[in-house]
Amino acid sequence: MNNAEIVSEKQGIKKGALPDGRLWTLDSEGYQCQLELDNFFKVRHRITSDFAQVHISSHEAESTGLNNWLDWVFGTHGDIKLVEIISLGGKKINEILKSDFYQRKDLWYRGNNGGNFPLRWVENEQGVKHPLRAKPVEGEVYRRHFYSLEMDLSLRHLDPDSDLELFTSWMNMGRVAKFWEEEGGMDKQRKFIQDVIQDPHKYPLIACFDDVPFAYFEVYWALEDRIAPYYNCQPFDRGAHMLVGNSRFLGRRYAQAWFNAVSHFMFLDDCRTQTLVGEPRADNGPLLKYIDGTFGWKKIKEFDFPHKRAALVTCDRDEFFESMGEI
Known part of the structure; x- marks a missing residue:
């Protein structure tokens, strides 16, 4: 309407x-x-x-x-x-x-943090000092109805057993492999998933439209991630790597919904998160087209990782909630 x-x-x-x-x-x-x-x-x-x-x-x-x-x-x-x-x-x-x-949690958020996890500083194996992170819960952590699509979008923790076959098929799709460079069989993907689950700074999520899986989001804490040295990183900054595996849900109208939803989830998951970040490949035109100017997101600069030329994109919390509108 x-x-x-x-x-x-x-x-x-x-x-x-x-x-x-x-x-x-x-x-x-x-x-x-x-x-x-x-x-x-x-x-x-x-x-x-x-x-x-x-x-x-x-x-x-x-x-x-x-x-x-x-x-x-x-x-x-x-x-x-x-x-x-x-x-x-x-x-x-x-x-x-x-x-x-939209900063309230009771309607959409199903996680276990919401900013209530106590602040305690620890040091990881790489010598990076960071806040102790809450262990992610299994199952569904977010659900929201998008009226323009007349569909629910939900996020749930990736299941290393039941999602393995689907995840493997996604990683071996040509358009996904081009940017992720992680193609390979189920044994390789099983190890990939286990490595992500065991990494305390990462949170692997499967996104669904009306409970049909369509995408993988790897949410991470930026301070412990490779992106931290490339900008003025703060303790609760967060980002996400993403791929859409189900081709049925490609296109701008779906992308606006899932990009809004995963951003919304990251802000709700900890009220201390003021900035979201991303580092897609600089030549990933379709993704950058969706990101730039979407609900507070903007491209800041390009920079060189050891393995790729990347674009730094960020989203400010206040700008995100001010710009949330009809999707």
């Missing part, structure tokens, strides 16, 4: 539903949204403004069921930066900034 559709539907009625089945109706008065059973509330938004009003009783404003509707409002109207919660008597109860809302 976009703002143009709001205008075009003024003379008629349009209906839809959240993924959980709760209904909305759009007419000339705005949206009527189902909170529970026969209980509906109003959402009003002028297309010339960057805020919407939710008209609801004071008691209903505390309902956890309202959070999914706020996600729907922000997720389907990219220009809305603020939602005002208005009582049925016309009094403002609360106001919610989009940039604050």
Whole structure:
């Protein structure tokens, strides 16, 4: 749903539903949204403004069921930066900034950190002093619905047994091997996976659309990674190596969703993370095309690793949450 559709539907009625089945109706008065059973509330938004009003009783404003509707409002109207919660008597109860809302963890995050892991400095085998990292949990760590795709995107810890065959097939695809240079049989990929799992600064994730695996993300702490000497690295900076293995999900509209999601997960996984970084090959045009200018990401420079010419790309936390919009 976009703002143009709001205008075009003024003379008629349009209906839809959240993924959980709760209904909305759009007419000339705005949206009527189902909170529970026969209980509906109003959402009003002028297309010339960057805020919407939710008209609801004071008691209903505390309902956890309202959070999914706020996600729907922000997720389907990219220009809305603020939602005002208005009582049925016309009094403002609360106001919610989009940039604050998407930093909450309860709707999307399933991990075990969230910035709660205590700060304790340790030194690794390479002599790098860094904060002790929380051990990643197995299973699903993130799930979010993308309304433009009408699909859920989820992230789960890579399973070294059940994911091995799929992971091997991805690594041996020509377009993947060109940039990863890790092609080889299942024995080689099994060792690759075990090395990643045993490395405390890495977090191997399988990404799924509606539970169909499509990509591998290797999330890492930048301070302990090879990228650290090439920029002003901070203790909780984070990055991710990535590959899309399922060709069905190639293309800009999918890339915007997964790039937004994995960035969102990294920021939620530790509130002390202020910057995300990446170092794709400088000649990886398709990836750089998706990255530059996407939700706070930008290319900073090119530099030389021993094994490749790389592009340094970064994302600032505040810019990311300010720029999150309709996807």
